[in-house]
Amino acid sequence: MSPLASTSVLPPATPLAALPETPANPAAVRPAPVRSSAVQVLRDVPRVLSIAGSDPSGGAGIQADLKSIAALGGYGMAAITALTVQNTQGVRAVHVPPASFLGQQLEAISDDITIDAVKIGMLGDAAVIGVVRDWLEKVRPAVVVLDPVMVATSGDRLLQESAEAALRELLPLADLITPNLAELAILVGEPQARDWPDALRQGQRLSAATGATVLVKGGHLDGGACPDALVNAAGLLTREVVEVSGDRIPTRNSHGTGCSLSSAMATAQARLGDWEAALRKVKPWLVGALQASDQLEVGGGNGPINHFHHLQQVPAAGEFAETLRRASEPDLEAIYGLDFIRGLAAGTLSEEQFAYYLAQDAIYLNGYSRVLARASALAPTEAAQTFWAKSARQCLEVESELHRTWLSTRTVDSALGPVTKSYVDHLLAASASGSYAVLVAAVLPCFWLYAEVGQTLHAEFLAAGSPAAHPYADWLRAYADEDFAQATRDAIALADDAGRSASADERAAMLVAFRQSSRFEVEFFDAPRIHS
Ligand SMILES: Nc1ncnc2c1ncn2[C@@H]1O[C@H](COP(=O)(O)OP(=O)(O)O)[C@@H](O)[C@H]1O
Numbered sequence: 254m255s256p257l258a259s260t261s262v263l264p265p266a267t268p269l270a271a272l273p274e275t276p277a278n279p280a281a282v283r284p285a286p287v288r289s290s291a292v293q294v295l296r297d298v299p300r301v302l303s304i305a306g307s308d309p310s311g312g313a314g315i316q317a318d319l320k321s322i323a324a325l326g327g328y329g330m331a332a333i334t335a336l337t338v339q340n341t342q343g344v345r346a347v348h349v350p351p352a353s354f355l356g357q358q359l360e361a362i363s364d365d366i367t368i369d370a371v372k373i374g375m376l377g378d379a380a381v382i383g384v385v386r387d388w389l390e391k392v393r394p395a396v397v398v399l400d401p402v403m404v405a406t407s408g409d410r411l412l413q414e415s416a417e418a419a420l421r422e423l424l425p426l427a428d429l430i431t432p433n434l435a436e437l438a439i440l441v442g443e444p445q446a447r448d449w450p451d452a453l454r455q456g457q458r459l460s461a462a463t464g465a466t467v468l469v470k471g472g473h474l475d476g477g478a479c480p481d482a483l484v485n486a487a488g489l490l491t492r493e494v495v496e497v498s499g500d501r502i503p504t505r506n507s508h509g510t511g512c513s514l515s516s517a518m519a520t521a522q523a524r525l526g527d528w529e530a531a532l533r534k535v536k537p538w539l540v541g542a543l544q545a546s547d548q549l550e551v552g553g554g555n556g557p558i559n560h561f562h563h564l565q566q567v568p569a570a571g572e573f574a575e576t577l578r579r580a581s582e583p584d585l586e587a588i589y590g591l592d593f594i595r596g597l598a599a600g601t602l603s604e605e606q607f608a609y610y611l612a613q614d615a616i617y618l619n620g621y622s623r624v625l626a627r628a629s630a631l632a633p634t635e636a637a638q639t640f641w642a643k644s645a646r647q648c649l650e651v652e653s654e655l656h657r658t659w660l661s662t663r664t665v666d667s668a669l670g671p672v673t674k675s676y677v678d679h680l681l682a683a684s685a686s687g688s689y690a691v692l693v694a695a696v697l698p699c700f701w702l703y704a705e706v707g708q709t710l711h712a713e714f715l716a717a718g719s720p721a722a723h724p725y726a727d728w729l730r731a732y733a734d735e736d737f738a739q740a741t742r743d744a745i746a747l748a749d750d751a752g753r754s755a756s757a758d759e760r761a762a763m764l765v766a767f768r769q770s771s772r773f774e775v776e777f778f779d780a781p782r783i784h785s
């Protein structure tokens with residue numbers, strides 16, 4: 254914690270009577286009003302108050318603010334201005350409780366708690382704005398961020414039109430104003446900016462008229478870029494326009510981005526004491542939250558962003574393995590439905606198909622053994638290293654056993670089949686990725702699905718009274734082997750460990766590699782039908 258030697262205590266702000274209602278009355282001609290803030294003391298965990306509306310679906314409003322404040326390291330508080338009935342698809346109703354009750358909430362908080370920053374969002378009507386204004390003039394937290402919420406992403410109004418003038422009068426009490434392009438246009442009384450330079454010009458007008466810094470947001474621009482810029486006409490920043498560029502994330506999940514940005518900025522400013530530093534901290538966080546928003550799967554409209562994407566969510570022991578098991582369920586089902594497997598179980602499979610399968614299995618095992626040896630080389634512990642090395646060796650032993658017994662007595666085409674090649678190539682790619690975790694996920698289905706199928710078929714064989722004449726009885730017994738079942742349990746546990754120590758991105762890559770191998774298991778069992 255260190256004090257910030259910047260702002261002094263100034264007399265209360267002169268209200269800006271009215272920003273232009275029409276372009277004929279340009280905002281820029283008005284002098285910036287005198288503004289004041291409490292002396293700012295930087296805090297590691299700033300106490301940040303959100304004065305905003307409630308979004309019960311959790312993506313915008315108070316709910317987004319509290320998440321954003323916590324995500325940026327602040328202590329969040331909330332005084333609710335309005336209740337909305339909304340979800341990711343739109344706003345169904347708005348209820349604004351008596352403004353005096355909001356006044357009591359604000360007073361109760363500021364009577365007791367030092368507020369390091371305040372973020373103001375949805376205000377609803379002019380009476381609420383009046384209460385917030387009176388309170389701000391009395392209490393003046395050191396950082397005041399005003400998000401002039403007027404219309405939701407869905408197009409629904411969140412501020413009565415008659416309250417726009419009152420909102421304009423509140424603007425000079427803010428240190429930072431964060432309008433989107435539509436709100437910016439309304440506030441300067443112009444049509445919506447057509448391009449970014451036009452938006453920045455409007456931001457400069459609003460800053461000159463209010464004395465506040467304006468955060469011009471590129472969220473509603475066309476094209477692949479999504480810049481944001483801080484604009485201050487009074488020389489408060491290093492340059493009049495400080496732009497932070499960014500790419501547009503291709504997602505529909507933009508519900509509450511404005512709320513999240515403004516409350517995150519309030520928090521970061523209370524910690525850092527510098528708007529540019531705050532935006533440079535907040536913007537990458539917001540981009541990450543947009544990128545990770547698909548993980549949440551909330552609602553069928555414009556979903557929320559993932560505020561806590563940066564926190565490492567370590568799965569509990571066994572949890573990641575369970576995720577993998579569920580991911581392979583459809584493939585396991587598909588395997589049981591294959592003609593090859595049905596024929597193998599019943600003993601009706603043609604000798605030709607079985608021979609093809611064995612020959613491809615021998616080729617596969619040779620490649621698989623090399624990949625397991627690579628897993629051993631990358632393994633993080635000696636136990637894991639030993640396990641994979643032992644498995645690599647066993648594969649070679651099984652391969653030579655296949656040649657010595659099953660294949661030596663048959664005439665088989667031993668050319669590399671297309672599915673075998675694709676499967677081994679996929680494993681080699683996983684081993685070339687350099688990630689032990691991804692490699693272990695890629696090799697796991699060959700243990701796991703094989704063991705499951707082997708055990709099920711063996712159980713069916715036993716249930717049928719172990720018919721002596723079954724042509725594939727030896728094969729069925731081999732894959733129900735207890736050593737193989739134990740090795741499979743060990744491999745699952747090692748993949749689970751690797752998943753728990755991996756980053757979220759690496760875990761996602763593990764799942765992709767595992768799913769791909771799992772699909773190849775299906776294709777491998779189906780290949781004899783197509784290619785023999
Ligand atoms: N698709 C996107 N990709 C990257 N950033 C985005 C995207 N959509 C919005 N943002 C960012 O979210 C923040 C809110 O912007 P905007 O959508 O313009 O405001 P509002 O939510 O108030 O309409 C800005 O920082 C903007 O750059």
Ligand SMILES: Cc1ncc(COP(=O)(O)O)c(N)n1
Nearest residue numbers: 306313314406508509511512
């Ligand atoms: C209670 C409340 N406050 C604000 C918004 C604006 O959200 P957005 O940032 O998506 O425009 C909202 N939809 N609901």
